Amino acid sequence: MLLPTIDPTTTKAWKALHNHFTCIKDAYLKDFFANNSDRASDFSILWKDFYVDYSKNRIDKTTKNLLIDLAKEVKLDQSIQEYFAGSKINNTEKRAVLHTALRTPSDAVIRVNGTNIVPEISVVKEEIKAFSQNIITGKLKGHTGKAFTDVVNIGIGGSDLGPLMITEALAFYKNHLNLHFISNVDGDHLHQKLKELNPETTLFIIVSKTFTTQETLFNATTAREWLVNQSSPQAVIKHFVAVSSSIEKVTDFGISEEYIFPLWDWVGGRFSLWSAVGLSISLAIGYDNFQELLDGAHEMDEHFKNTSFEENIPVILGLLSLWYTNFFKAETEVVIPYAHYLHRLPSYLQQAVMESNGKNVDRNGKPITYQTGGIIWGEPGTNAQHAFFQLIHQGTKLIPAEFIGFKHSLFQDKKHHNALMANFFAQTEALMNGKTATQITKELSCDASHPLVPFKVFKGNNPSTTILIDKLTPKNLGALIAMYEHRIFVQGVVWNIYSYDQWGVELGKQLATTILSEIKTNQIHQHDPSTSALLKRFLER
Numbered sequence: 001m002l003l004p005t006i007d008p009t010t011t012k013a014w015k016a017l018h019n020h021f022t023c024i025k026d027a028y029l030k031d032f033f034a035n036n037s038d039r040a041s042d043f044s045i046l047w048k049d050f051y052v053d054y055s056k057n058r059i060d061k062t063t064k065n066l067l068i069d070l071a072k073e074v075k076l077d078q079s080i081q082e083y084f085a086g087s088k089i090n091n092t093e094k095r096a097v098l099h100t101a102l103r104t105p106s107d108a109v110i111r112v113n114g115t116n117i118v119p120e121i122s123v124v125k126e127e128i129k130a131f132s133q134n135i136i137t138g139k140l141k142g143h144t145g146k147a148f149t150d151v152v153n154i155g156i157g158g159s160d161l162g163p164l165m166i167t168e169a170l171a172f173y174k175n176h177l178n179l180h181f182i183s184n185v186d187g188d189h190l191h192q193k194l195k196e197l198n199p200e201t202t203l204f205i206i207v208s209k210t211f212t213t214q215e216t217l218f219n220a221t222t223a224r225e226w227l228v229n230q231s232s233p234q235a236v237i238k239h240f241v242a243v244s245s246s247i248e249k250v251t252d253f254g255i256s257e258e259y260i261f262p263l264w265d266w267v268g269g270r271f272s273l274w275s276a277v278g279l280s281i282s283l284a285i286g287y288d289n290f291q292e293l294l295d296g297a298h299e300m301d302e303h304f305k306n307t308s309f310e311e312n313i314p315v316i317l318g319l320l321s322l323w324y325t326n327f328f329k330a331e332t333e334v335v336i337p338y339a340h341y342l343h344r345l346p347s348y349l350q351q352a353v354m355e356s357n358g359k360n361v362d363r364n365g366k367p368i369t370y371q372t373g374g375i376i377w378g379e380p381g382t383n384a385q386h387a388f389f390q391l392i393h394q395g396t397k398l399i400p401a402e403f404i405g406f407k408h409s410l411f412q413d414k415k416h417h418n419a420l421m422a423n424f425f426a427q428t429e430a431l432m433n434g435k436t437a438t439q440i441t442k443e444l445s446c447d448a449s450h451p452l453v454p455f456k457v458f459k460g461n462n463p464s465t466t467i468l469i470d471k472l473t474p475k476n477l478g479a480l481i482a483m484y485e486h487r488i489f490v491q492g493v494v495w496n497i498y499s500y501d502q503w504g505v506e507l508g509k510q511l512a513t514t515i516l517s518e519i520k521t522n523q524i525h526q527h528d529p530s531t532s533a534l535l536k537r538f539l540e541r
């Protein structure tokens with residue numbers, strides 16, 4: 001079955017939300033709390049180690065009910081079934097979307113084209129486990145008999161951002177292996193890294209689902225040349241591993257078949273960290289921790305699949321974000337983790353969210369008349385407070401904010417953690433309450449005509465959601481990332497778009513290939529005058 005193709009704006013709920021919006025748009029969060037002493041518990045969800053407080057959002061019970069009606073009218077429940085069952089919901093590529101299968105228990109049955117895919121997932125997991133253990137313990141060695149000390153993941157997009165974000169986030173659980181990530185085709189990125197590495201003790205993992213991605217092939221080729229120049233062509237077989245769905249292309253590159261970890265077409269690049277794409281994660285933190293990450297994601301999958309929409313974290317968060325995008329016309333959303341370990345989370349989410357839901361054609365192939373996608377950005381708190389919070393507090397834009405924090409720190413330095421979390425709580429309070437002219441005149445012991453008063457007013461009423469998690473463990477991180485994946489799905493279903501293709505990245509790639517051959521041959525063909533002038537200037541080097 002395919003996903004339904006309902007234009008959300010034609011639903012009863014959308015129209016009702018539209019009318020409701022005009023009543024609620026100027027309402028104050030402070031008043032919502034004043035009028036409902038149970039608001040904090042009415043608008044929060046406690047699930048395992050997660051406490052999700054969405055009470056500081058510009059919604060009331062009617063908003064929540066109407067948003068849920070909307071989800072029901074566009075058949076979100078049926079779509080969730082199709083998603084988990086392996087229906088080809090990535091219709092433009094005729095593929096199932098089954099990253100959830102990668103974290104399902106080994107006795108589950110999930111069929112693609114009639115074949116249960118779970119046994120083959122288990123086989124690859126065993127391979128990841130054995131390989132990780134052999135590298136970590138030093139059983140597998142480099143070409144001169146030395147144990148590996150450094151692992152370089154070469155990949156881009158989903159073949160980089162997920163493993164990079166997770167290995168940074170779980171650095172506390174890391175072993176002795178040094179992890180490096182090379183993604184950009186910018187040679188300075190690669191050469192700077194190679195300068196620091198020892199060819200005798202460096203393992204390269206080439207991660208590319210297609211094994212056609214220009215950046216990855218350039219970097220892999222240069223890394224191979226570097227290794228061969230420093231040792232011998234025979235070294236490649238011991239130092240290069242690949243993760244790909246194209247076995248033939250990888251063997252053509254010179255990587256031994258026993259060092260290829262397969263990927264399936266039902267794993268989308270930006271959702272692939274749970275597969276062998278996560279090999280660098282398993283190497284960095286050990287397979288058991290990697291399995292914990294998968295288990296946490298699976299628990300979130302079960303929550304998403306089996307919980308009523310009213311208490312369903314990805315559903316509620318997805319609908320809230322849609323409420324701001326489509327009704328308040330918010331242009332961006334900020335994610336602020338109060339954990340420095342999560343410093344790569346916003347850039348990881350940028351690909352997950354924006355590559356998935358940045359679409360302007362609906363599932364009927366018709367141009368869309370409403371906003372889709374969401375522009376995600378962010379930095380860890382408290383650094384963010386000293387950078388862009390000014391604009392969130394006193395700028396002219398409405399920017400819904402998501403705060404992620406942990407009850408316990410990993411090094412258990414209470415002094416620091418209390419200070420960090422005091423900021424975490426203070427910011428959401430400040431965003432909501434703001435500061436009135438009366439408070440300021442009191443503080444300055446002046447009257448309302450004091451020239452500084454208007455500059456010091458914080459209008460407040462800025463929405464935020466707070467996700468408070470017990471501790472940054474592999475399991476909780478797995479659940480958090482799965483939560484975002486499902487939230488993307490929820491929004492894609494309601495927006496009536498295909499979230500799992502990415503045709504929009506193709507044109508630039510094609511043009512770059514043409515331009516590169518023009519640069520190589522020093523012959524500029526027909527371009528617009530601006531591009532021609534730029535290329536001419538570049539070739540004057």
Ligand code: F6P
Binds near residue numbers: 156208
């Ligand atoms: O260009 C976008 C993209 O296709 C992403 O979706 C993907 O994660 C990335 O490129 C890398 O692709 P591959 O793993 O095939 O090299």
